[in-house]
Amino acid sequence: MRAALGLVGYTEADLRRVQERAGGELSRPEDLRRVIDSYQYLDDWRANYCIQSVRSSLHNSRITCIDAAILSYGLLELLFPDTKRRLLAIHRRDPKKDEECGHCVALYWTGEGRVGSLSKSSFKGLGHREPEFPDETAIAASYAKAYLEMAFEPLYYG
Numbered sequence: 001m002r003a004a005l006g007l008v009g010y011t012e013a014d015l016r017r018v019q020e021r022a023g024g025e026l027s028r029p030e031d032l033r034r035v036i037d038s039y040q041y042l043d044d045w046r047a048n049y050c051i052q053s054v055r056s057s058l059h060n061s062r063i064t065c066i067d068a069a070i071l072s073y074g075l076l077e078l079l080f081p082d083t084k085r086r087l088l089a090i091h092r093r094d095p096k097k098d099e100e101c102g103h104c105v106a107l108y109w110t111g112e113g114r115v116g117s118l119s120k121s122s123f124k125g126l127g128h129r130e131p132e133f134p135d136e137t138a139i140a141a142s143y144a145k146a147y148l149e150m151a152f153e154p155l156y157y158g
Contacts, residue, residue, distance in 0.1 A: 010055070010078060017058045018075065029080050029108045032072055032118055033128050039063045041122045065104050068120030072106035076118075084109040088117070088136060090143045091155040100155070103143060105129075107136055115139050125149055 021038040022031065042062040052060065052067045054074030063071065069087050076085045091102040103126050105117040116131030117139055125146030133139040144154035 014055055014058055018079075021058075026079055029076060029083050029110075029118075030116060030128075030131065032075050032079075035075065036068050036072060036118055036120050036128075039068070039120065041120060042067070043122055063120060065120050065126070068118065069104040069106045072118035076106065076108055080108075086136075088140060088157060090140055090147070090157045092147045093153040093155055094151075095153055096151070105143070107139065123150060 018026070018035060021035045023034055023038070024031075026032065026035075039057075039060075040062045042064045045064045051070070052063065054071050057063050057067045057071040060067075073085055073087055076083050085106060085108045087104060088107050089102050089104045091100065093100050103119070103121060103123075105119040107115055107117050108131070109115055110131045113134075114131045115129075115133040115136055115138070117129040119126060119128050121127060123146070126143060129139055129142060133142065140157040143157070147154045
């Protein structure tokens with residue numbers, strides 16, 4: 001893996017940071033949850049909205065959902081290069097505030113074809129998903145169900 005660091009733009013310091021945040025061995029994609037969970041959520045993201053790169057997130061203390069999704073995708077690429085992965089955005093409307101917003105997660109597939117997700121959110125119900133879903137539509141539906149439980153209107157995903 002160390003030989004691949006330079007190829008994908010990471011440094012030894014980046015790898016040390018991942019290992020520190022993981023607090024243990026990363027042997028399966030699901031283990032990346034420990035890395036994502038070690039960050040605080042950036043609640044005041046509207047004050048100075050920007051999307052961080054993998055390396056920026058690694059060396060920050062707070063991240064948003066899209067930062068976590070990008071970070072997760074990059075770490076899947078680095079540590080589990082044979083794992084199928086993609087980003088998924090789930091859009092919603094808050095009828096109380098008449099506001100549209102969204103959530104972003106990193107999906108990954110197991111060798112058996114099951115789908116899980118890595119996620120960061122300040123909302124209960126929008127966290128990680130176990131790799132037990134048959135496809136990305138099913139996992140998106142699980143996030144839509146969480147939106148409904150919070151009185152949000154799910155709009156679309158992709």
